Amino acid sequence: MTTRLTVNGEPVELEVPGMxxxxxxxxxxxxxxxxxxxxxxxxxxxxSVLVDGAVVDSCLVPxxxxxxxxxxxxxxxxxxxRLNALQAAFLxxxxxxxxxxxxxxxxxxxAFLASGAELTDxxxxxAIAGNLCRCTGYTKIIDAISLAAQRLRT
Amino acid sequence: MTQTVVPPAPLIAPPGVPTPxxxxxxxxxxxxxxxxxxxxxxxxxxxxxxxxxYGATVRxxxxxxRLLGFDLDDAFDWKRVVVVTADDIxxxxxxxxxxxxxxxLVPIGGEIRHQAEPLLLLAAPDRATxxxxxxxxxxxxxxxxxxxxxxxxxxxxxxxxxxxxxVDAAMATADLVIEGEYRVGHQEQLYIENQSMIGVPRExxxxxxxxxxxxxxxxxxxxxxxxxxxxxxxxxxQSETGGGFGGKEEYPSMIALHAALLARKCGKPxxxxxxxxxxxxxxxxxxxxxxxxxxxxxxxxxxxxxxxEVVMDGGAYCTLTPVVLSRGVLxxxxxxQCDHVRIRGRAMATNTPPNGAFxxxxxxxxxFAAEMQVNRIAEALGISPLDLRRRWVYREGGTTPTGxxxxxxxxxxxxxxxxxDASGFEETWSRPRPNDGRVASxxxxxxxWHGAGFTGSGEVQLASxxxxxxxxxxxxxxxxxxxxxxxxxxxxFPQLVADALGVEYDEVEIAPQDTSFVPDSGxxxxxxxxxxxxxxxxxxxxxxxxxxxxxxGRPFAxxxxxxxxxxxxxxxxxxxxxxxxxxxxxxxxxxxxxxACAVARVDVDLDTxxxxxxxxxxxxxxxxxxxxxxxxxxxxxxxxxxxxYATIExxxxxxxxxxxxxxxxxxxxxxxxxxxxxxxxxxxxFSGSPHGAKGVGELPMxxxxxxxxxxxxDATGAWIHDLPATPxxxxxxxAGVAPPPQPGVSAGSDGGSVANRAAxxxxxxxxxxxxxxDAQPFRAPTDPDDDxxxxx
Numbered sequence: 001m002t003t004r005l006t007v008n009g010e011p012v013e014l015e016v017p018g019m020x021x022x023x024x025x026x027x028x029x030x031x032x033x034x035x036x037x038x039x040x041x042x043x044x045x046x047x048s049v050l051v052d053g054a055v056v057d058s059c060l061v062p063x064x065x066x067x068x069x070x071x072x073x074x075x076x077x078x079x080x081x082r083l084n085a086l087q088a089a090f091l092x093x094x095x096x097x098x099x100x101x102x103x104x105x106x107x108x109x110x111a112f113l114a115s116g117a118e119l120t121d122x123x124x125x126x127a128i129a130g131n132l133c134r135c136t137g138y139t140k141i142i143d144a145i146s147l148a149a150q151r152l153r154t
Numbered sequence: 155m156t157q158t159v160v161p162p163a164p165l166i167a168p169p170g171v172p173t174p175x176x177x178x179x180x181x182x183x184x185x186x187x188x189x190x191x192x193x194x195x196x197x198x199x200x201x202x203x204x205x206x207x208y209g210a211t212v213r214x215x216x217x218x219x220r221l222l223g224f225d226l227d228d229a230f231d232w233k234r235v236v237v238v239t240a241d242d243i244x245x246x247x248x249x250x251x252x253x254x255x256x257x258x259l260v261p262i263g264g265e266i267r268h269q270a271e272p273l274l275l276l277a278a279p280d281r282a283t284x285x286x287x288x289x290x291x292x293x294x295x296x297x298x299x300x301x302x303x304x305x306x307x308x309x310x311x312x313x314x315x316x317x318x319x320x321v322d323a324a325m326a327t328a329d330l331v332i333e334g335e336y337r338v339g340h341q342e343q344l345y346i347e348n349q350s351m352i353g354v355p356r357e358x359x360x361x362x363x364x365x366x367x368x369x370x371x372x373x374x375x376x377x378x379x380x381x382x383x384x385x386x387x388x389x390x391x392q393s394e395t396g397g398g399f400g401g402k403e404e405y406p407s408m409i410a411l412h413a414a415l416l417a418r419k420c421g422k423p424x425x426x427x428x429x430x431x432x433x434x435x436x437x438x439x440x441x442x443x444x445x446x447x448x449x450x451x452x453x454x455x456x457x458x459x460x461x462x463e464v465v466m467d468g469g470a471y472c473t474l475t476p477v478v479l480s481r482g483v484l485x486x487x488x489x490x491q492c493d494h495v496r497i498r499g500r501a502m503a504t505n506t507p508p509n510g511a512f513x514x515x516x517x518x519x520x521x522f523a524a525e526m527q528v529n530r531i532a533e534a535l536g537i538s539p540l541d542l543r544r545r546w547v548y549r550e551g552g553t554t555p556t557g558x559x560x561x562x563x564x565x566x567x568x569x570x571x572x573x574x575d576a577s578g579f580e581e582t583w584s585r586p587r588p589n590d591g592r593v594a595s596x597x598x599x600x601x602x603w604h605g606a607g608f609t610g611s612g613e614v615q616l617a618s619x620x621x622x623x624x625x626x627x628x629x630x631x632x633x634x635x636x637x638x639x640x641x642x643x644x645x646x647f648p649q650l651v652a653d654a655l656g657v658e659y660d661e662v663e664i665a666p667q668d669t670s671f672v673p674d675s676g677x678x679x680x681x682x683x684x685x686x687x688x689x690x691x692x693x694x695x696x697x698x699x700x701x702x703x704x705x706x707g708r709p710f711a712x713x714x715x716x717x718x719x720x721x722x723x724x725x726x727x728x729x730x731x732x733x734x735x736x737x738x739x740x741x742x743x744x745x746x747x748x749x750a751c752a753v754a755r756v757d758v759d760l761d762t763x764x765x766x767x768x769x770x771x772x773x774x775x776x777x778x779x780x781x782x783x784x785x786x787x788x789x790x791x792x793x794x795x796x797x798x799y800a801t802i803e804x805x806x807x808x809x810x811x812x813x814x815x816x817x818x819x820x821x822x823x824x825x826x827x828x829x830x831x832x833x834x835x836x837x838x839x840f841s842g843s844p845h846g847a848k849g850v851g852e853l854p855m856x857x858x859x860x861x862x863x864x865x866x867x868d869a870t871g872a873w874i875h876d877l878p879a880t881p882x883x884x885x886x887x888x889a890g891v892a893p894p895p896q897p898g899v900s901a902g903s904d905g906g907s908v909a910n911r912a913a914x915x916x917x918x919x920x921x922x923x924x925x926x927x928d929a930q931p932f933r934a935p936t937d938p939d940d941d942x943x944x945x946x
Contacts, residue, residue, distance in 0.1 A: 034192070034194065035193070036199075036346075038817070040430060043818050044346060044430075044817055078192050083192070087188075090187075091183050091191060094783040094784065094786070096191055097640035097641070098395065098396045098398075099186070099189075099191075100346045100396025100397060102191060121830070126826065129824050131825070132822060134346055134399070134795070138828045139830065140786070142825070
C-alpha cells in the first residue's frame with residue numbers, strides 16, 4: 001500500500017504495509033534514526049514525533065494513520081546546519097546527557113513552545129510528562145525549554 | 155500544601171584559587187551535544203551493517219532446573235536460521251568476571267539457575283523468521299527445588315567483617331541500645347536505551363562487537379576467553395550509549411558473546427537489540443538487602459557502639475556481588491565517628507536473575523539503613539536529627555571502621571550545614587503546620603559519604619593507562635577506554651587536557667572507545683573517571699608539555715604543531731600515603747570520600763498513602779568541580795533516581811520471575827513526579843589527584859532516599875523500614891498494622907520457601923500486564939482527630 005505524507009517538509013511516498021509502525025518507517029525505510037525506541041509501548045516517549053503539530057508516540061502509530069499528514073522528527077529541527085533555539089538552549093543548559101530521550105524531549109518541547117502556553121515550570125512539566133529521562137532529573141530540561149521560550153518570546 | 159520555592163543560583167563554595175580543570179567562568183559545551191541534539195549521534199540500533207541478521211535468545215522459564223535438551227519442531231525449516239548452543243563455544247563457557255560461575259549458555263546436562271537464563275541462540279535474516287523459529291524451540295528440563303530467600307540460602311558468594319574497638323564491652327556501657335531492621339528491594343537501572351550489541355565477523359577469524367556499554371575491556375576479556383581469540387582478534391567498539399548507571403557494566407559481556415557466537419556461525423553481522431521487556435526480565439538489578447543495626451548511645455547523645463549486619467541477595471550468579479557487598483559493608487555505619495564498630499556482611503545466592511552494578515554499588519542500600527537508624531536514635535533521645543549529625547559526623551582526623559584516618563577533604567559538616575541552611579530545615583522540621591486532614595507535609599534530612607574510585611587496592615590492581623598523543627596531522631588526541639554515557643567524559647577530558655597544556659578546548663580531540671586504538675584505562679564505573687583517569691591525563695599532559703617545550707624551546711601552545719608524532723602513556727600509581735590490607739580489611743578503604751546531604755519536602759496523601767516529593771536540596775562535596783553544569787547534572791539525576799528508589803520503584807517477583815518487567819508496570823519518576831532539585835556543589839580539594847576532584851556520579855544516589863523517608867515520618871509520624879515507601883507500606887505503618895510483604899523476595903507457588911512476616915497474601919498478579927496499579931489492602935483512618943497524624 002502507498003502512504004503519502006511529508007516528513008520534515010519533504011514529500012515522501014512509502015510502499016509499506018499500512019500497519020507498519022511509523023517508528024520503523026522513519027528509522028528503517030527513511031533512514032531517520034534520530035527517533036528512538038525505548039519501550040515499544042508508548043510509555044517512554046523516546047519515539048515522539050510531531051504529526052500535524054501534535055506530539056505522538058511513533059511506536060503506537062501505524063503508517064496508514066499518517067497518510068496525508070505532516071510529520072516532523074528531530075532531524076527536521078535544525079535549519080541550515082544551525083541548531084534551532086530549543087536545541088541551542090538544551091546545549092547551553094545541559095538538558096541533554098546520554099541523549100537517548102533528547103529527540104523526543106525536543107519534540108515535546110517544540111510542541112510546548114508552539115502552544116503558547118503559560119511559561120511556568122508546572123506547564124513545562126506537564127508538556128514533557130510523557131517523555132521519560134533517567135539522567136537529568138528533568139531540572140535542566142525544564143531550564144532549557146524555559147530559556148528557549150524566553151528567547152523566542154522577546 | 156504546595157510550597158513554591160524559588161531556586162537560588164547554584165552555589166560553589168569556597169571560591170578558591172583557579173587550578174587546572176576548573177572551567178569557570180565559561181565551561182565548555184558538551185562535546186557530542188550537537189550530534190545528540192540533531193539526531194545524528196549513532197547509538198547501536200542506529201548503526202547499519204549491510205546484510206546483517208537478527209539475533210534472539212531462548213531463555214529458561216524455570217528458576218532452577220536441569221537442562222536435558224532441546225526439541226526443535228520439525229514443522230519449521232531449520233535451514234532458514236542459525237542455531238547456537240553451548241557446544242558452539244570454542245573456548246571456556248564463562249562470562250568472565252570475578253568468579254567463573256556464569257556460563258554464556260547453559261550446556262545440556264547443566265544447571266539452570268534462574269528464570270531468564272540464556273540457553274540457546276538464534277539468528278535469522280529477518281525478524282519474522284526469527285520470531286517463528288523461536289516459537290518452535292522447546293527446552294526439555296527437569297525441575298529442581300528453588301531458593302528465593304537469601305536468609306534461607308546456603309550458598310554464599312562472599313562475606314566481610316570490618317570493625318575496630320571492643321563493641322561488646324562498649325555496648326554494655328550504653329544508656330540506650332536501639333535496634334532496627336531495614337530492607338530494600340531490587341531497582342532497575344532503566345537507562346532509556348535498551349541493551350544492544352552487534353557482532354561482526356572479522357577476516358582474521360576474530361570478531362568485532364559494536365554496542366552500548368560502559369567497559370570495553372571487560373567485554374574484550376570475555377570475548378577472548380569464550381571464543382579463544384588473540385588480543386587483536388577481539389575488537390570492542392562503543393557506540394553512543396544511552397545511559398548505563400552500572401547496568402551496562404557487566405551484562406554487555408553476555409550479549410557481546412551471544413552476538414559474536416551467532417556472527418561467527420552465520421558469517422554475517424548479527425544484531426542483538428533487546429526490547430524493554432527482555433531487558434528488564436534478564437539483565438542485572440540493584441541488590442536487595444537486609445540490614446540489622448544495634449546502636450549504643452549515651453543519654454546525652456554520644457555514639458558509643460555500632461553493630462551492623464548486612465545480607466545481600468546476589469541472585470543466581472556471582473557477577474560483581476563480592477565488590478558490591480564490600481562497598482556496602484564499608485559504608486554501612488554511615489559517615490559517623492564511632493570508636494567501637496563491628497560490621498558483618500554476606501551475600502547469598504538465590505534462584506533469581508543475577509544482581510549487579512547500579513549507581514552507588516551497595517552503598518545506597520546500607521546508607522539508607524544507617525540514616526534510618528540515626529533518625530530513630532534522634533527521636534529516642536529527643537535531639538533534632540540535624541543536631542545529632544552535627545555531633546557525630548566525621549571531621550578531619552576522624553577514624554573509620556577500617557582504621558582509616560581521614561586526613562583531608564572531609565566535607566561532611568559543610569554539606570550538612572549547606573543543605574540544612576538552603577532548605578530551611580531547622581525552621582520547618584517538627585514544627586506545627588497546616589493540616590487539612592487529607593494531606594500532611596513533612597521535611598527530612600539525610601547525610602552520606604561515598605568512597606571515591608575503586609575499593610581498597612582495586613586501583614593498584616587495575617593499573618589503568620591513559621594516553622595522549624600528538625598526531626601526524628599536528629593534533630592533540632586523548633586515548634582512553636573511558637566511555638561517555640551521558641555523564642560528560644568526552645567533555646571534561648579535553649577540558650582537563652586543554653587546561654594543562656594551555657591550549658583551547660577545541661584543539662584537543664578524543665579518540666573513539668575502540669579497543670584496537672585505546673589503552674585499558676579501566677572500567678567506566680565507581681565514579682572513578684574524572685578523579686582517576688582524569689588525573690592520569692593531567693599527568694600525561696604535563697609530560698607531553700615538557701617534552702615538546704624541551705624540544706622546541708617555546709611554549710607548548712605555540713609550538714606543538716611542529717613536533718612530529720609523539721605519545722605519552724601514563725599508568726596509575728598509588729596515591730601517596732594510601733594503603734589497604736585486603737587480608738585484614740583494614741587501612742585506607744578509599745583514597746578519599748565524597749560527602750552529601752539531602753533535604754526533601756514531601757506531601758503525603760492521607761487517604762491514598764501517595765507521596766509527592768515537593769522539593770529536594772542536595773549538597774555534594776566532590777573535591778574540585780571540573781564542570782559545574784555536568785556536575786549539577788549528576789547530582790540532579792542521581793537525586794531523582796534515589797527519589798524513585800524511595801517511593802515507586804519496586805520489582806515484585808513470583809517463582810523467581812520479575813512480574814513488572816515492562817515500562818508500563820515498572821514505574822520511574824516522570825517530570826510531574828519529580829520535584830525541583832537544587833544542587834549545591836561544595837569544594838574541598840583532594841590533594842592526591844592533580845586537579846583535586848573526587849568523583850560525583852554515585853554520591854547523590856546514597857542520600858535522597860533516606861531523606862524522603864525521614865520526611866514521610868515528619869509528615870505522618872510513621873517510620874517506613876522497607877523501601878520503597880509505597881502507599882501500602884505507608885498506610886500500614888500509619889494504621890499500625892502488619893506491613894505488606896518485604897521487598898525483594900519472591901513469592902513462591904509452593905509457599906514453603908518464602909519468608910513472610912505474618913503478612914497478608916502477596917498482592918502480585920501472575921499476569922503483570924493485567925495490573926497497572928498496586929493493590930491497596932490497607933486503608934488509613936480518616937478521622938482528623940486521630941493522633942496518628944501528629945505522632946512522632
